[in-house]
Amino acid sequence: MGEVIVITSGKGGVGKTTTTANIGTGLALLGKNVAIVDADIGLRNLDVVMGLENRIVYDLVDVAEGNCRLKQALIRDKRYPTLHLLPAAQTRDKNAVSPEQMKVLCEELKQEFDFVLIDCPAGIEQGFKNAVAGADRAIVVTTPEVSAVRDADRIIGLLYAEGLTAPKLIVNRIRQHMVKKGDMMNIDDIVDILAIDLIGIVPDDEYIVVSTNRGEPAVASADSQAGKAYQNIVQRLMGAEVPFLNLDEPQNFWGRMKKIFAR
Amino acid sequence: MAHDVLIKGNRYGLELIVDAVGEFAELLQAVEKKLTSASEFFAKAPTPPLICLKGQALLSAEQKTALGELLQRYGLCLEERVEPVREREQPRTAAPAYEIPAFLSGGEAVERPTLFVYKTLRGGQEIRYHGSVVVLGDVNPGARIFAEGDILVTGSTRGVLHAGVLGDENTVITAGRLAGGQVRIAGCIARAPDQEENTQGPERARVSGDQIVIQTVNR
Numbered sequence: 001m002g003e004v005i006v007i008t009s010g011k012g013g014v015g016k017t018t019t020t021a022n023i024g025t026g027l028a029l030l031g032k033n034v035a036i037v038d039a040d041i042g043l044r045n046l047d048v049v050m051g052l053e054n055r056i057v058y059d060l061v062d063v064a065e066g067n068c069r070l071k072q073a074l075i076r077d078k079r080y081p082t083l084h085l086l087p088a089a090q091t092r093d094k095n096a097v098s099p100e101q102m103k104v105l106c107e108e109l110k111q112e113f114d115f116v117l118i119d120c121p122a123g124i125e126q127g128f129k130n131a132v133a134g135a136d137r138a139i140v141v142t143t144p145e146v147s148a149v150r151d152a153d154r155i156i157g158l159l160y161a162e163g164l165t166a167p168k169l170i171v172n173r174i175r176q177h178m179v180k181k182g183d184m185m186n187i188d189d190i191v192d193i194l195a196i197d198l199i200g201i202v203p204d205d206e207y208i209v210v211s212t213n214r215g216e217p218a219v220a221s222a223d224s225q226a227g228k229a230y231q232n233i234v235q236r237l238m239g240a241e242v243p244f245l246n247l248d249e250p251q252n253f254w255g256r257m258k259k260i261f262a263r
Numbered sequence: 264m265a266h267d268v269l270i271k272g273n274r275y276g277l278e279l280i281v282d283a284v285g286e287f288a289e290l291l292q293a294v295e296k297k298l299t300s301a302s303e304f305f306a307k308a309p310t311p312p313l314i315c316l317k318g319q320a321l322l323s324a325e326q327k328t329a330l331g332e333l334l335q336r337y338g339l340c341l342e343e344r345v346e347p348v349r350e351r352e353q354p355r356t357a358a359p360a361y362e363i364p365a366f367l368s369g370g371e372a373v374e375r376p377t378l379f380v381y382k383t384l385r386g387g388q389e390i391r392y393h394g395s396v397v398v399l400g401d402v403n404p405g406a407r408i409f410a411e412g413d414i415l416v417t418g419s420t421r422g423v424l425h426a427g428v429l430g431d432e433n434t435v436i437t438a439g440r441l442a443g444g445q446v447r448i449a450g451c452i453a454r455a456p457d458q459e460e461n462t463q464g465p466e467r468a469r470v471s472g473d474q475i476v477i478q479t480v481n482r
Contacts, residue, residue, distance in 0.1 A: 150386055153403045157385030193403060193421075195383060 002033070004106045004116040005237075006135035008159070010151030012122030014143045015172040018208060018217075020119040021049045022227070023139075025217040026234035028083035032114040035074065037086045037105075039131040040121040041096055044088035051215020052077065052085055061089040064101040070108055079220075084113070094126040099133035106134025124158060132159065138167040139199065144174055144185040153194055168199035170233065175204045176247040200233035201244050202226050268297045287326050291333060298337045323429055370433070375412040384408070384422065395434075404444060413437070420444060421455075436468040437480060451475045 007020045017040075024036040038046035041061060047053045058073035063086070070086075077083035086109075089096065109116045120131035132138065138159050142152040152169075159167050171190055178184035191198055205226035211218040218227040219234070228245060235242045334340065363372050376394030383398075386405030390396055395412035406422035408414055412434055414426045419440035425447040427434035432449040443455040446468045453468065453475035465480045 150404055154386035154405060157388050160385075193401075195401070 002110045002113045002115055003137065004110060004118065004135045005137045005139060006118040006120050006132050006164075007139045007141060008120035008128065008131065008155055009122065009141040009148070010124065010155040011142075011148045014141050014148050015202070016122075016141050017046050017049055017119050018212060019139070019141050019170060019172065019202075019230075020046060020117050021217045022219040022230040023234055023237065024083060024115075024117050025050075025077075025080060026219040026230055027115050027117075027237070028077070028080040029220065030234065030238070031082060033082050033112070034115045034117065035084045035086060035109050035113045036117045036119065037109070038088040038119050039102070039127065040119060041088045041127065041130075042090065042093045043121065044090050046119050047075075047085060047087045049212050049215065050077065050085055050217070052087075053215075056087045059087045059089040060105070061092050061096045063105060064097045070105070079216075094121065094130065097130050099129050102130045102133040104134075124154065128155075128158070132162050132164065135162075135164060138164040139170060140167050140194075140196065141170045141172050142190065142194070143172050144179070144187075144190060146185070149185070149190055149193055156194060156196060167196050169194060169196050170200040170202060171198070172202045173204040174201055174247070180248075198244075199236050200229060201247070202229040202233075203245070203247055268293045270297060270301060287329075291329065294330065295333060298334070298339075373412075377412070378410075383418065402438075402444070410434075423447070432470040437465060439465050441466045441468070441477060446475060446477075448475055453477070 007016050007023070009016050017038075020036055024034050027034045036046060036050075037060065038044050039060070040046070044059075047056060052075050055075050055078075058068040060073070062068045063070050063073045074084045074086055077085065106116060106118075118131050118135060121127035140152050140155055140159070142148045156167055159165075169191065171187055174187070175184055179186045187198070187201060203225045205218070205224055207221065207224040208218055208226050211221065211224070211227075217230075218224045219230040221227045225245070225247075232242045232245065331340075361374060363374065376392075378390070378392045378394060378396050380390065380396065380398045380400070383400035384390070384402045384406035386403055389407045389409075391409045393411050396408050396410040396414050398408070398414075398416045398418070400416075401418035402408065402416050402420040402422035402424065404421040407425070408422070409425045409428045411429050411431070412426065414424045414434075414436045416424070416436075416438040418438075419442040420438045421443040423445045424436050424438075426436045427449040430449045432451075434448055436446050436448060440462065441455065445452060445454045447453075448468065448470050451470055451474055463479065466477050467480050468475050468477045470476075
């Protein structure tokens with residue numbers, strides 16, 4: 001029996017979909033049976049980030065309405081055989097599915113998969129209620145911006161009300177040099193306000209843009225900082241104790257050389 | 264806003280439970296509607312039933328009289344009950360449950376119903392209470408507390424705290440750290456300075472003259 005994890009944030013554009021794609025791929029790389037579900041009905045893009053857009057035949061609404069069997073709608077990833085995507089409908093809206101239908105769907109997916117990741121839409125309306133309905137755990141994604149942290153706080157309150165009392169936090173797109181100069185909120189400030197367990201810090205990485213456009217999640221790449229951060233998050237999700245990335249470390253060859261000689 | 268009005272019986276009389284809070288005029292209408300629909304039931308009662316008010320509604324003295332008059336037209340008396348009376352024989356206007364010691368008689372102690380909140384209040388969460396509110400946690404930005412009495416927050420507060428909403432200027436707001444947001448006492452409003460200040464220890468806000476002053480709490 002698997003576990004359903006919802007990935008949510010409140011605010012849009014903080015990296016829910018990227019996080020879902022990377023954690024899903026990371027778990028699949030470790031040989032886990034994973035289903036990722038796009039709950040953003042009407043504005044689907046998890047399929048694009050995964051590079052599986054043109055394989056969609058049936059979608060989540062078709063399954064909920066009984067137009068097809070669950071197996072028919074699940075798309076097997078082209079690179080990782082244990083990774084499956086349940087895409088959202090593009091022509092409908094959030095009201096096409098009810099929380100009860102989502103609960104049934106999650107129960108069914110849990111029988112088949114070790115991990116079921118749900119990509120939650122932005123906002124706190126129907127789409128959010130659907131996405132969290134069947135979840136056992138929650139991951140809240142935020143960026144080091146006051147507005148994103150404010151929304152994350154609101155979402156944590158709403159998750160509590162739904163019975164998800166121990167959400168985990170991912171701080172995405174952190175820029176260490178700005179934090180050092182005092183131009184960006186640091187991790188401690190964020191954790192201080194939100195007061196939930198931190199499960200990952202993902203640095204701002206240009207490679208994410210490249211990987212998103214290519215449809216290849218960054219977690220599979222060995223030399224992406226963000227990819228490494230996602231690998232660590234996956235390890236922590238599976239219960240391992242992994243230290244957080246040291247973002248202060250100079251990453252290029254010359255930087256490392258300089259550090260050696262500086263000793 | 265639609266008012267949810269419920270009448271329930273208990274062993275002392277009837278309770279009028281009003282949950283949603285909004286315009287007082289609408290509330291009166293909702294209560295009247297409910298009473299009209301239940302007037303036959305009241306007519307059968309052997310003695311004029313007592314009715315007491317429960318729920319989230321905060322009412323001022325004038326509003327309470329208005330509601331009392333409305334209820335009287337239906338043969339009911341409004342009875343305000345702060346604490347449940349345990350014995351039937353016990354008079355309703357009983358002596359306070361706790362005798363304030365003489366050495367605290369200069370106003371250093373006030374007896375009031377108090378709501379304890381054992382968690383952090385997050386954005387969008389709101390508490391309205393007809394007494395004092397104690398939060399064992401933080402009050403985050405976007406959260407609001409409206410209390411007839413005092414407010415105490417053990418952690419830091421960045422939300423909106425309003426003590427003495429019915430105009431009691433003697434109420435105070437105390438917090439482990441007043442980190443931002445607004446403090447309001449009765450009709451006065453103060454907001455955090457735009458520049459963050461380094462403060463040490465808990466602080467208390469009170470009304471002095473016609474403005475709010477904030478002092479560190481000396482232990």
